[in-house]
Amino acid sequence: MLSKNSLLSKINCPHDIKNFNGKNLETLAKEIRETIVSRVDKNGGHLASNLGVVDLSIALHKVFDSPKDKIIWDVGHQCYAHKLLTGRYNLFSGLRKAGGIAGFPKVEESPHDIFNTGHASTSISAAIGLLAAARMKEAKGKVIAVIGDGALTGGLAYEALSHAGHLELPLIVVLNDNKMSISPNIGGLSKYLGRLSMKAKYQKLRQYFDTRVKKIPLVGRAFYNFVFRLKKAVKAVFFSDNFFVGLGFEYVGPIDGHDINDMIRVLEDIKKLNRPVVIHLLTQKGKGYKDAEGDPGTYHAIAASSKIEPPPFSDAFGASLLGLAGRDKRIVAITAAMEKGTGLSHYKKVYPNRFFDVGIAEGHAVTFAAGLASGGLRPVVAIYSTFIQRSMDQLIHDVALQNLPVIFALDRSGFVSGDGETHQGLFDIAIFRPVPNMTILAPASENELRLMLDYALNSNGPVMIRYPRASCPSEMPVFSLPLEDGRGVWLRQTIGSKICLIFTGSLYPQIFDAFKLLDKNGIITDIYNLRFLKPLDEDYLLDIFNSYSLVAVIEEGIMKGGFAEHAVSLAHSNNCKAQTMILSVTEDFFTKGSSLGTREELLKEQRLDGAGIAGSIYEKAMNYSYPPLQKELLSCIIN
Numbered sequence: 001m002l003s004k005n006s007l008l009s010k011i012n013c014p015h016d017i018k019n020f021n022g023k024n025l026e027t028l029a030k031e032i033r034e035t036i037v038s039r040v041d042k043n044g045g046h047l048a049s050n051l052g053v054v055d056l057s058i059a060l061h062k063v064f065d066s067p068k069d070k071i072i073w074d075v076g077h078q079c080y081a082h083k084l085l086t087g088r089y090n091l092f093s094g095l096r097k098a099g100g101i102a103g104f105p106k107v108e109e110s111p112h113d114i115f116n117t118g119h120a121s122t123s124i125s126a127a128i129g130l131l132a133a134a135r136m137k138e139a140k141g142k143v144i145a146v147i148g149d150g151a152l153t154g155g156l157a158y159e160a161l162s163h164a165g166h167l168e169l170p171l172i173v174v175l176n177d178n179k180m181s182i183s184p185n186i187g188g189l190s191k192y193l194g195r196l197s198m199k200a201k202y203q204k205l206r207q208y209f210d211t212r213v214k215k216i217p218l219v220g221r222a223f224y225n226f227v228f229r230l231k232k233a234v235k236a237v238f239f240s241d242n243f244f245v246g247l248g249f250e251y252v253g254p255i256d257g258h259d260i261n262d263m264i265r266v267l268e269d270i271k272k273l274n275r276p277v278v279i280h281l282l283t284q285k286g287k288g289y290k291d292a293e294g295d296p297g298t299y300h301a302i303a304a305s306s307k308i309e310p311p312p313f314s315d316a317f318g319a320s321l322l323g324l325a326g327r328d329k330r331i332v333a334i335t336a337a338m339e340k341g342t343g344l345s346h347y348k349k350v351y352p353n354r355f356f357d358v359g360i361a362e363g364h365a366v367t368f369a370a371g372l373a374s375g376g377l378r379p380v381v382a383i384y385s386t387f388i389q390r391s392m393d394q395l396i397h398d399v400a401l402q403n404l405p406v407i408f409a410l411d412r413s414g415f416v417s418g419d420g421e422t423h424q425g426l427f428d429i430a431i432f433r434p435v436p437n438m439t440i441l442a443p444a445s446e447n448e449l450r451l452m453l454d455y456a457l458n459s460n461g462p463v464m465i466r467y468p469r470a471s472c473p474s475e476m477p478v479f480s481l482p483l484e485d486g487r488g489v490w491l492r493q494t495i496g497s498k499i500c501l502i503f504t505g506s507l508y509p510q511i512f513d514a515f516k517l518l519d520k521n522g523i524i525t526d527i528y529n530l531r532f533l534k535p536l537d538e539d540y541l542l543d544i545f546n547s548y549s550l551v552a553v554i555e556e557g558i559m560k561g562g563f564a565e566h567a568v569s570l571a572h573s574n575n576c577k578a579q580t581m582i583l584s585v586t587e588d589f590f591t592k593g594s595s596l597g598t599r600e601e602l603l604k605e606q607r608l609d610g611a612g613i614a615g616s617i618y619e620k621a622m623n624y625s626y627p628p629l630q631k632e633l634l635s636c637i638i639n
Contacts, residue, residue, distance in 0.1 A: 006031050012087045014061040025260045029054050032081050033288040043095050045103050048286035050080040057081035059263035070114040074123035074147040076104035086112035096418040098597030118422020120360040121154025123147050131169045144172045153359030164276050165248025171276045178285040244278040253280025312471045316446040318343030320453050330378040336365045342382035342411050362387050366394035373404040385413040385425025399462050403437045407456045413466035414506050414556035415602040426585050430561030433534050439463040440533040444505035446472040447479040455483045468506040486537030491527040498549040499525045506556045513610020533563045545576035555584040581620050
């Protein structure tokens with residue numbers, strides 16, 4: 001925490017910085033950076049992206065009047081300075097913690113958080129909608145969309161820019177050009193922005209001219225306004241190929257995104273415009289923190305106490321794919337600006353010509369993979385579960401409908417620590433299980449992940465492999481058994497057991513903990529690891545439901561439309577004798593901070609940790625009469 005005399009600790013709302021001078025603003029920027037670094041070191045979170053927009057955040061709140069003027073942060077992972085400037089300094093210690101403030105904008109948290117964001121490329125669309133609504137209601141106020149150059153690789157941003165230019169509403173788009181999304185930016189747009197950046201000499205000349213003109217006695221302001229009306233013609237000479245101008249935007253930039261006073265001057269001018277405008281800022285991701293400046297990709301998001309290590313399941317995937325690629329030249333890897341997060345950095349170094357980072361363009365990644373598969377290759381699309389949602393149509397229309405052999409490696413499936421409801425990978429099973437031709441696999445260990453990748457590469461249709469952001473658990477011999485279509489493996493099967501736990505792979509450690517707790521209390525359970533969530537050997541599964549008094553299906557995913565619901569429905573429609581229960585995620589969405597905290601805390605909240613699972617099984621067994629079990633359970637209670 002900063003001292004009680006710090007500037008930041010005294011800010012309760014953006015209005016408190018309106019009278020700050022240049023020196024105060026620089027001091028404030030320094031204090032904000034210190035606070036962000038200190039808190040992210042303790043809590044984990046997004047570091048480099050937030051440090052890069054501290055100066056911009058100050059300039060925006062100095063010029064505009066939030067929340068009357070509405071600021072929308074694309075993706076939202078760079079909103080920490082915004083939160084500190086809008087009265088949340090005293091809450092900042094709870095950043096990304098259960099019951100604390102979110103690491104992304106949350107409308108439930110503050111009137112200054114205008115629109116919930118967590119996925120990329122949405123800000124301009126939302127901003128146009130807000131602006132159109134305000135004009136229809138004859139409401140006042142500006143709308144500002146802050147979007148990084150990485151998010152401009154998403155198609156939704158292009159669609160929104162095209163529409164905004166057509167509507168001619170006075171939308172302000174702040175383009176934060178740091179040449180990074182998470183991994184370094186790629187593609188034609190990144191190169192184009194680089195060319196625009198080299199034209200900064202024009203902007204320096206313009207700013208010098210504007211300053212001098214305004215100082216001319218008596219006629220300075222009138223002459224400046226006259227010149228301002230001529231700027232579009234002047235820019236046609238200097239920026240004959242300007243993409244934004246072609247769409248109907250006024251273009252201003254490039255400008256130093258770390259010069260607070262310069263940004264304030266430019267924003268004050270832009271505030272007076274009554275047409276759409278793009279202000280192009282050049283920033284440095286990780287600004288003010290040497291390590292993050294030197295390696296912004298690694299420091300994009302870090303774990304608490306600066307412990308920077310990729311999740312082991314991601315490492316296992318990267319290592320397994322690398323080994324298989326050495327034997328199969330058809331294998332190509334695709335990711336959407338998540339090279340490090342998906343464990344593909346080493347693969348890229350070894351096979352640079354067989355690696356594609358398409359930027360934040362998940363839909364394109366999927367259809368691009370479909371094209372590669374049509375060309376005889378074996379594409380592997382490594383993507384986070386929460387982001388595969390953005391390419392549902394492409395997956396159905398371009399891959400599954402044509403039954404193409406594309407492999408989807410869904411990292412961060414299930415609960416994800418710290419990032420809130422936008423990043424929980426809970427819907428992939430319910431969304432994609434109904435899709436024809438799709439195979440869905442769920443490994444419980446590194447060995448199973450390796451086997452499933454090998455299986456997928458030898459399949460003739462699409463295969464989805466989902467795994468958690470968690471450490472690979474200890475291996476068991478059964479995890480090395482070959483895959484058998486539609487069937488799983490038994491981790492425990494005993495004569496006389498009346499209770500069976502059926503689970504999806506990511507919950508193996510929790511299932512094992514539950515088994516030990518139940519076993520300690522004399523309740524014997526068998527354990528079946530599904531492996532296949534689709535297709536199913538239905539006869540084999542029904543035989544399980546007919547062999548036990550109680551069968552619990554346990555899944556790290558949403559209940560509605562999930563695997564467990566399907567399995568239990570199958571059992572009921574076939575009049576199986578077992579009592580059934582579903583243990584999965586019962587809430588549709590997590591809101592108001594309940595999705596913050598660690599994966600372990602979230603599992604516990606949903607009673608999907610070892611103790612929760614054991615307790616649910618015990619309660620179910622107590623509440624129903626199972627003649628074969630009654631004496632055994634009564635004995636357990638007495639003891």
